[in-house]
Amino acid sequence: MISLAGRDIMHAWGKFVFTGMGLGLLIGITLSMAGIYRGMVDDGKALLDNSGADLWVVQQGTLGPYAEPSSIYDDVWRGIRSMPGVARTANVTYLTMQVRQGERDVRTMVTGVTTGEPGTPGWPPYLVAGRQITRDHYEAVADIASGFRLGDHLQIRRSRYTVVGLTRRMVSSSGDPMVFIPLRDAQEAQFLKDNDAIHQQRQRTIVNPSFNRPGAPGVLDAVIASQSTNPFVNAVLVQIEPGHSAEAVAESIRRWKRLTVYTRSQMKEILIGKLIATSSRQIFMFLVILSIVSAAIVAFIIYTLTLGKIREIAVLKLIGTKNRTIVGLIMQQSIALGLIGFVVGKISATLLMAPIFPKYVLLEPLDSVIGFAAVVVICILASIVAIRAALKIDPAEAIGG
C-alpha cells in the first residue's frame, strides 16, 4: 500500500516545509525556554561548585548568603577553623552591583575573597588567562562573560581595580558574571558611605554627650573609628577534612557558634528550590503556553489542510478506503509537520537562539528527547479535530445532487 500522507506531503512539500519552519521557530523558542531553566539551575550549581565550600556559615536564621542578606563578624572564621573536622575556612562577601569600565557598566556579582593560595574557599578554581589576586588591594579577577579583558581598569565604588586574571563559568545564580576582589576592598565597597553621610554621622556622634564626655577623650575617637570600619562579612566558607561528615561538622558549628550552617545539598535546595523557584514557575508557564500555542497552530494547519481535501476524502471513502487509512493520512501529516518543526526548532535553538540569549541556555539531550516526544504527542492530539472532520465527510459528497 502506498503512503497517502507521504505522497500528499511530497506533492505540496513547499507548503509543508515553510509551515514546518514557522512551527519550528516556535518549538525553538520552547526548547530555548527549557534551556534557560536548565541554565539557571546550572548557574546555581556552578556557583556552589566553584565556591569550593562544603559548608556555608551564615547569620543565624537567614538563608544567606545568596538568597538573603547575611552578616557575621569577620573573625568568626578563626573559631570555626579550630573545630574538629574543619580543614579550611575563608571569609567571603557577595555584592551584586554595576561595575563601570570606561564608558560602559556591567552587572556583576562582586565577590570579596581572602588573599591566600589557589584552593582557598571562595577563590575561582581555575583561570583561562592571567593570574590570581596576589595583592591585598585593587586587583580583580573577572569572569570572561563580563567582557572585561586583562589589564582593563574597573571602577567599583570609589576605587579603581586592574583585571589581572580571567575565569570562565563563574556566575551568580541569576547568571551575572562574577568579579573577584580582595576581601578588605569588598567589605569597604559593601558598607562605604558617601562623604556627606560620613561627615553628618561624625557630627551626630560629636554632639552626642554619651560619646563626647568631658574627661574621656578616647571614647569619641573609638566610636568614630568603629563607625568607619566594617567588621562584617556575608559568610564563612568551610572545607571539611576527608573522612568527616559534613552534617556532623555543621551540627557542631550550629551548636557551639550559634550560627546557621548549610551543607551543599541544603544550599542547593535554597538556590534551586527557593531562589529560582519563581523564575522556574514562570518558565514552566511559558512552556505550557507555548505548547498550547504550538498545538493550536498544528491543529489549525492540519484542519485547514484537511478541509482543502474534502472532495478527495469523499472520493476515497466512496471507493472503499477504510477510516483508519484516512486517519493515518491525517495523523501522519500532522506528525510529519511536527518532525519538520522539531528539526528546525532544535537547529534554531542550538545554533541561532542559544548563542544570542543573554542568559546561559543549557540544551540537554534528555530535554530534546522529551521535547521530541511532546511534539509527537501534541501533533497526534492536534490532528484529532481534523480527523473528526474527515470522518464526518459523507462519501455521498463525491456524487452530485
Added chain:
Amino acid sequence: MAGKGIRIEGLKKRYGSGDTAVDALKGVDIQVAPGEVVGLVGPSGSGKSTLLKCLGAVIEPTAGRMTLGDEVIYDDAWKVKDLRALRRDKIGFIFQAPYLIPFLDVTDNVALLPMLAGQPNAEARSRATELFKALDVEHRARAMPSQLSGGEQQRIAIARGLVNRPPVILADEPTAPLDSERALAVVKILNQMARQYETAIIVVTHDEKIIPTFRRIYHIRDGRTEEEAGEGRDI
C-alpha cells in the same frame, strides 16, 4: 466477475418522517445486463442522485430489492455487512468531474483501488497499465492529474472505475464537462469497456449529445422509472 449485471426491483427511498416525509423514490425498476450500457435520464429533482446513492450503497433505501451479479445486496435491508468493501470491490464509480487524487500520479490513482483491496502494489499497477493501454493513455501513466487534459482525466477516471472489474459501474454525468466530440468518445469507451469487461454500466445524464447513443434508456420522473428503447446510434 461479470455475473448477471444489476437488477433493481421496487426500490423506494423516503426522507424524513410524518408530515414532512418526502418520497424521493417511489418504486424504481431497472435491469442492466453485463456488457450493456443504459442511460438514466430525468429532470432535476426527479430522484436521479438519490437513486445513484442507493445503488452506490452510500445511503440506505427504504424498501425494495437490489441484486448485483449473483448476490442480493439489498432486500428491504442491507444483506451485505461491509458496504465499504462492497463499494470497493463490486461497484465502479465515474463522477461528473474526474475527481482524481491530486497528489497521486495517474497510475497510483487507478492502482489505489486494488491496493485498498489488498492486492500487491506491483499487481495493482500492472492492472492499471493494462487499462491504460485499452484506453490509449499509456503514455500518461506517470503524469500527475494536473498535467492531463479534461478528456485524459476522464479516461483515467474510467480506468479507476473499471480496475477492480466490478459487475456494475455507476457513471454520474460523465460527459458534462466535455465538448461533443470528447463526450461521444467517452461513451464509445464506456461501451467498449462494458463489452470487454462484461460490466453493466448505468450512465446518469441529461446530456442531449449522448442520449441518442443508448439502446435502452430509463426515464426517471417523480421517483418512478419508465423504460424506453433508445436510438442506439453508432458512434
